[in-house]
Amino acid sequence: MGNTFLNLALLIIFHFSMATISMKLTTILTDQSALLVLKDHVIHDPANVLTTSWSASAPVCNWFGVSCGSKHRRVTALNLSGLGLVGTLPRHLGNLSFLSLLYITNNSFNGRLPVQLSNLQRLKYLSFGINYFSGEIPSWLGSLTELRTLFLYQNNFKGVIPFSLGYLSKLEALYLFENQISGSIPSSIFNISSLQIINLSDNMLSGSIPSVPRDLHSLELIDFTTNNLTDHMPKDMFDHLPNLKELFLSFNLLSGRIPASLFKCKKLQKYLYRITKWRGAYQ
Numbered sequence: 610m611g612n613t614f615l616n617l618a619l620l621i622i623f624h625f626s627m628a629t630i631s632m633k634l635t636t637i638l639t640d641q642s643a644l645l646v647l648k649d650h651v652i653h654d655p656a657n658v659l660t661t662s663w664s665a666s667a668p669v670c671n672w673f674g675v676s677c678g679s680k681h682r683r684v685t686a687l688n689l690s691g692l693g694l695v696g697t698l699p700r701h702l703g704n705l706s707f708l709s710l711l712y713i714t715n716n717s718f719n720g721r722l723p724v725q726l727s728n729l730q731r732l733k734y735l736s737f738g739i740n741y742f743s744g745e746i747p748s749w750l751g752s753l754t755e756l757r758t759l760f761l762y763q764n765n766f767k768g769v770i771p772f773s774l775g776y777l778s779k780l781e782a783l784y785l786f787e788n789q790i791s792g793s794i795p796s797s798i799f800n801i802s803s804l805q806i807i808n809l810s811d812n813m814l815s816g817s818i819p820s821v822p823r824d825l826h827s828l829e830l831i832d833f834t835t836n837n838l839t840d841h842m843p844k845d846m847f848d849h850l851p852n853l854k855e856l857f858l859s860f861n862l863l864s865g866r867i868p869a870s871l872f873k874c875k876k877l878q879k880y881l882y883r884i885t886k887w888r889g890a891y892q
């Protein structure tokens with residue numbers, strides 16, 4: 610009886626540890642194979658970085674641009690910025706489930722962002738800036754609710770800014786400048802209370818500037834320069850931006866007066882000289 614019980618207990622412990630081992634093996638191998646698929650999708654690697662460093666004979670965590678968590682040894686950061694890489698992003702990147710930073714900035718990646726990236730629920734810092742990505746800005750980005758930075762600047766994104774980006778309740782910086790984004794700025798954007806910097810300049814945004822429904826204590830910088838924004842600025846535009854430091858609205862089709870509530874932005878006053886650069890708003 611006691612013996613049977615002991616055997617059973619050992620069996621359970623054995624099963625449990627095998628399961629743990631195989632889970633660990635699968636998971637770091639999953640990260641490795643996802644990265645090797647990415648390597649396959651890179652058709653030009655001018656500095657031979659991936660060619661030399663990303664080899665199955667070296668531990669993944671030692672590969673160039675890859676960082677792993679100290680406890681669980683899973684890939685937590687991938688930074689391939691400024692390597693001149695040409696290629697596309699494979700769906701397999703969505704398997705890097707521990708990733709919290711993904712920086713692909715300043716390369717020549719093209720194509721669309723694979724929907725599988727929406728699996729990366731731990732992502733905090735995401736940059737695809739300075740590439741040739743195209744298609745619409747995917748609405749699933751709004752499901753990456755841990756995001757602090759979302760950098761999609763200097764690409765070929767078209768279409769509208771998805772309303773869902775307003776669900777990124779921890780977002781601090783939104784850079785969408787220098788794309789071909791059209792439509793109006795969704796009202797949800799000024800609902801993100803953690804937002805510090807928003808730069809949408811050099812797009813084809815139209816319609817009026819949405820109003821700011823509640824205090825955005827963190828918002829310090831708004832740049833909507835060079836778009837086709839029309840209409841008056843909302844009267845209450847500056848009622849809820851107590852810490853606004855810089856505001857750029859030049860080269861739009863705005864009309865009417867600057868709302869008097871601007872003087873509620875106490876921190877802006879030392880930057881008031883920038884207003885002289887405004888066009889349209891003062892006609």
Ligand SMILES: *[C@@H]1O[C@H](CO)[C@@H](O)[C@H](O)[C@H]1NC(C)=O
Pocket residue numbers: 688689690691712
């Ligand atoms: C990414 O790598 C580049 C080049 O090695 C470096 O300059 C940059 O600071 C890194 N960015 C992050 C967020 O780690």
Ligand SMILES: *[C@@H]1O[C@H](CO)[C@@H](O)[C@H](O)[C@H]1NC(C)=O
Pocket residue numbers: 691692693715
């Ligand atoms: C982009 O990367 C290239 C190297 O590939 C570098 O020369 C250039 O300065 C980088 N540009 C920016 C804006 O970081």
Ligand SMILES: *[C@@H]1O[C@H](CO)[C@@H](O)[C@H](O)[C@H]1NC(C)=O
Pocket residue numbers: 639642643700701703704725
């Ligand atoms: C990783 O993702 C790809 C495509 O999304 C899938 O086909 C593959 O089976 C996934 N799993 C592993 C363990 O590589």
Ligand SMILES: *[C@@H]1O[C@H](CO)[C@@H](O)[C@H](O)[C@H]1NC(C)=O
Pocket residue numbers: 775796797798800
């Ligand atoms: C703003 O956020 C509140 C909750 O925080 C939500 O009820 C409301 O629908 C949001 N409005 C917009 C325009 O996103």
Ligand SMILES: *[C@@H]1O[C@H](CO)[C@@H](O)[C@H](O)[C@H]1NC(C)=O
Pocket residue numbers: 786787808809810811830832855857
């Ligand atoms: C916003 O992005 C543009 C690039 O189109 C850049 O020139 C500008 O300096 C940025 N605005 C601020 C305030 O950093």
Ligand SMILES: *[C@@H]1O[C@H](CO)[C@@H](O)[C@H](O)[C@H]1NC(C)=O
Pocket residue numbers: 812813814835836837
């Ligand atoms: C603004 O609209 C005009 C006329 O529709 C167009 O020619 C121009 O390219 C637009 N500018 C921007 C920055 O979208």
